[in-house]
Amino acid sequence: MISVKEAKNIILNSTQNFGIEEIPFIKSVGRILKEEIVADRDFPPFNRVSMDGIAIDYKAFEKGQRAFHIEGIQAAGSKQITLQNSENCIEVMTGAVLPNNANTVIRYEDVTIKNGIATITIDSIHENQNVHPKGKDGKVRDILIHQNKKIAAAEIGVLATVGKSKVKVAKQPKVMIISTGDELVGVDEIPLEHQIRRSNVFTLVSLLERLNIPSETAHITDDKTVLKQKIETYLQEYDVLLFSGAVSKGKFDFLPQVFDELGVEKLFHRVAQRPGKPFFYGQTNNCIVFGFPGNPISTFGNCLAYFYPWYYKSVGIEMQEKTAILTEDVLFKPNLTYFLQVKLSDKFGHTLATPIKGNGSGDLASLVNADAFIQLPNDKSEFKSGEVYNVIRYR
């Protein structure tokens, strides 16, 4: 049995590269950018008026002039016009090009206009005010977004601005999620007394959707021959197999043996953690196998603790560690890393983690009341209120 730290190292050292694909930019939210996004022109592309008002030549103001004959209007989206007489002004709109020969904009609030004459009503203005100079935010060919950024709404705006209607992103792995266990029936079925409905595959589908990874699901009966036959096919067809169940010490926990017979290299089996001790991790040449224990909280927590960082590293991102402050003492004696469900709250810039009392790894309902796992290390057994530990959020 290896430690959580060792398990995580092994997982981060067996990441894969799924390649790159080009997709419409508007579909790219949540995906990992795989090209540098460069400015196709200066940002802004012209001396841009940033207030509605009048544009003048500052020299005239400096000489004491306050009343300016209005020569014309420069609207946003119109070709640049020219201030013909430096003692006149041009009305200008936000987003417009600053007219030729003008250099300073006075907003309407500081001007009165009567009979075609704009009179400045304040004494203090400065040259170039309310002008957003060409190239100030970025020069043509500047890198605006570096590759390996997770695309969100802000990046969508930049992609649109530079005309990247298609964008290169990391391809997603092809994932199959497989449940085992003869006690499981479908969501639409009425279980007999000794049966329960399938739930883990659906939580896994949802956890992968958070990463924008589509997935397929299957259920295989606890029959070794059938398991072996189906898994052999899946190992060929998918980049990743996620299993829920059949990796522990039970008589019908055939998976580790089946993996072995199918040539899956075991990278580890059993991790010193609760929940999720029987976790299996292995690989073939072209497929990674996560064998999560079948208890709902084990499957859920292990997917977050292991699949997530494996995926992020595979597509080029390092997951930021999050921390939180325990609000209650916790006693946990086994020599295991304890992933404890907590409710997070925010107070004065502090993240507080309050343990949620569950009933062990079968208690899916308690996950509803929590929103993270706090990771309590195995090298001690008393965890005090006020101490800080890593947390894995799931909302």
Next chain:
Amino acid sequence: MISVKEAKNIILNSTQNFGIEEIPFIKSVGRILKEEIVADRDFPPFNRVSMDGIAIDYKAFEKGQRAFHIEGIQAAGSKQITLQNSENCIEVMTGAVLPNNANTVIRYEDVTIKNGIATITIDSIHENQNVHPKGKDGKVRDILIHQNKKIAAAEIGVLATVGKSKVKVAKQPKVMIISTGDELVGVDEIPLEHQIRRSNVFTLVSLLERLNIPSETAHITDDKTVLKQKIETYLQEYDVLLFSGAVSKGKFDFLPQVFDELGVEKLFHRVAQRPGKPFFYGQTNNCIVFGFPGNPISTFGNCLAYFYPWYYKSVGIEMQEKTAILTEDVLFKPNLTYFLQVKLSDKFGHTLATPIKGNGSGDLASLVNADAFIQLPNDKSEFKSGEVYNVIRYR
């Protein structure tokens, strides 16, 4: 001009109810639950074995017996069998029903099995160990998820478990996003010198996608007649209109006047904030109108600061306030609430906010380097490193 606080109050007092719809549970992630989810049976539904091993009658152990003849196997998913002789044992698998007449499970690790006899190798066990008793996590008809919960992966697992293949959620508003501004061209076009590409509608689409709200987009030219005609139709057909641009003091900022002529009740226009001062907010009997200023950061920030809480309250959720600790002094003199872009980081359970130097409200590229806005109130102008303020995250 009203304060940010007043504006937010007005917005939260003009929320709408879009009704309820029933959708497949697996599509419900991110939606707001509109029914109580109750246990259809006890949780667990039977005395559930929680370790692979043997099940015995504890009394036999208490009397000193350590070697037990194996009567049979109780697999997960099999009908409950009965321990016929209280001095024998039954092999049991995780997830199985505890056999009749047995009450205690000893895991395989603590047993040796030879010639059909299981011998317990430890001295200390306790009655009922490794059994997850029927109904311990919840009783039939208990409420497992309360309504108005935002559905995430944990809730998906519970919905599957109780057989809710369809689930009632808040309907989403029907939203149209409209850009104005004659300087705008499409993402696929090559802009002339005085033109720029449309970007705000796409950032708005993405910000709404984060809320699982689908939206449509349109662009209207800066022509008052066309604007009026199109908006009249949209006001009839949509629950919400989001505008970007044409709400300021420019000669072609026709929207406030058009709204007035179309009978849109102005709830406010202009808020004491930067960015986004010219923000317009109004309503008709059946439509809410958000008129965001056209600068990219104004549109982006105002959508987060106003549309998000309006939406969440409309569907039944109160947004939790988040806070962060400034890492640098900030000086901001105008009597305005300042929404400043910050990069958040996590250190020892503290959330730190480091200001990102942008070039004003036109600088979309600076949003890429930040991940939140910190909200600095207008009642002071010096904000010190170490002070705590509200933040609005966008990643």
